[in-house]
Amino acid sequence: MIFAVVVLCVLSSVCSARVVIVVNKGGFSGVEAGAYAEERVDWRDDDLVDDAACTECFAAVELRRFLVRCTDLKAGEIVFGGVGELPLQGDVFILGSRESNPLTGKNRMGKKVVNSEGFAITAKRDGGRIVTVIEGGGRVGVLYGVYEYIERLGVRFYGLGDVYDDRAGKRAEARDYFYTLKDGKRFNYDRVTEYKVPSAGTVYPAGKVGLIEELDIAEEPSYLTRGFHVSLDRGNEEFYRWMARRRFNYWTAKAEGKTLLHKLGIRLSGGGHVVQSLCLPPAGQWPYNHVKFKGDEDKPADPFGVSAEYIADADGDGKLSYFEAHPEWYGLIGGKRSDNIRGEFGHNFCTSNADARRELAENVVRELILGAWREVDVLNFWMLDNAKWCECSECVRQGSYTDRLMVVAGDVLAAIKRARADGRLSREVLVVLPAYRGTLAGPTKKIAGLDYEGLSVTFFPIERCYFHEFSDEKCGINGPMRRNLAEWTSKEGNYAGPMFIGEYYNVSLFKSLPIVYGDLMAADVRWYYGQGARHFDFMHVLTRDWGSWGYDYYLLSRLLWDVGADGDAVQAEYIAGCYPSCSAEMGRFFQLCGKVTPAFTAMRIWGWTEKLMDKKAEVFGDNHLAYKADGDGDKFGIVEAIRYYDQAEKLIEKAYTRCEQGLQKQRVAETRQRFYYGKASLHFYYHLVNVSRSWRAGEDAQAKAEFSQVKQWAAKLREVKELVHAASNDANCEDGFAATRKGVVVYEFFDKIYGNGEE
């Protein structure tokens, strides 16, 4: 027996190792091979064994990489072992779920982890060694558990970048960024603008640390969906890796490199306003053998029969279209059936027509299986954008627009359920409806038989106020929206499913200004959760050159995972971790930036700038905005915002001078750079307001002097380019001056009066 053990040790090399990571490599030749085999895995079938092996091998390789970085272990001293038996010697990590690695259950007391993203970690001394079990409810839970362990060693994923990445600090090219200019021409700046992959976001412990000797924790997420509302491919590998490390799990199916996203446990969204164009296209060819039409005999039998309103091949193109076969399926607008469904716009179909709903639902399933949405996990089921709705008496009887949408959704859910049951669709799909514009109000009735748990409704608090928390009764802007949300969430209401919150942290008009939400975001995320929200995304996340946005992204990641997290402690930890030698200055800096946030919201969203050009209009008074607040707690003043920013500037300059060369300085520099974009924007508006005030008072000399200030800030803003190219096309802009949008109009107005070509 002794002889046999010796032979085994020689063969396996496990015995000489100081650490063995036990993981199931599935059918892959080795753990390293499995960790990067995402291209070879079929992520869309019902066989989850290869999916688990790939992600769990990757988790094992990540664990080894960070152990080598943080402890005194050398790469050669950490080996991978199979899941058959516990190694006899050395410290051991057991990675997996109860399904993929039975050793997890044998070596960890406590309940099986149920949530597929949840994990439990135990570490304990076993004789002279440490046995650590990282058990996930599924493969993603295993990966998250590994990152949790790594964080407990002292690593923090505060931002993009990882100095151990080969591409850190190098310049890489982005794809598919464009901005539509006023004349409709597309300006594709990222073909010419390269960018630097940031490398300063990962923080390591100061010295070498040892393995954790005792640990017993279990976690699962508060919010089930945590991520970003994105409609274009605009990510990059650094960003996706950071997403997984901070447990974000939601991105777009438009992304390239989807296999990497699958490996990292990131679910993909699709759909939008195009659903009807794709699944009930009026001009699309009738897909069945219509009994009255010749030339379609090779098609499947027609399940719908002949319509009384059948118009044959009315346009004489030799083909029968959906609209020609069944005009009554489409919206009755002004007494006529309308075939106006073009892309995202037009007239919604006749939602009271059960045949139309059934065909639409079956076509949605077809797209999910084979078509445009074959990679989609979360389907945004939206009606046409800003559309007219069918005016027929049956549709009117259906109820409000929201009620009609719920009926259509019921048929889609039922069709998906059938496809899941008969094996045609081999994955779960969450259907998400919009509470937006026409369907912002909650339903007025319940729908019998609707599987509410299979869907969600996204509530979009568009143009909300960021001066007040969403729950704050004092706010007249958020009040009506909050009442709409309550129609969805109240116990007496007619909606019984979970809510999806679609926040606007970088709403397109903000153009990636250095906005800081801090405490307000923490309070909102907790409050939304209390109202029944279980899914959360926001628009126009920056995928590079974050600057101060990193502060909120980190805070958000912690709160979405655990709404009970202490927001103050998270913010303090971020400051201390990112800026250890200038934390006092940077802590105060972020607080001051937070105080300026409502000013930016007011200036960019609420269209007050137009009033600057109207001598009779009252510029201030609405939307909590004042020229000077003078201590009035219900208002914020543009003058105070300038003062806060002056103080913030002194602090960040002090921090920059003070902190040592290296990663910390890089972080301050990145934050400082975006801050100056914010400063230029703020001063541009401030002096524009002063021009208008002097103009109104007839003080032309003063107005002219102020306008020369405006010009200087406008020139600075024109130099801001890469910083306004870091988000989506909607939130991006040609330069910082164009990003002021209406500001440009006001600028041109006063340029004619006070400009005179003088500098």
Ligand SMILES: [Zn+2]
């Ligand atoms: Zn109708």
Ligand SMILES: [Zn+2]
């Ligand atoms: Zn407010």
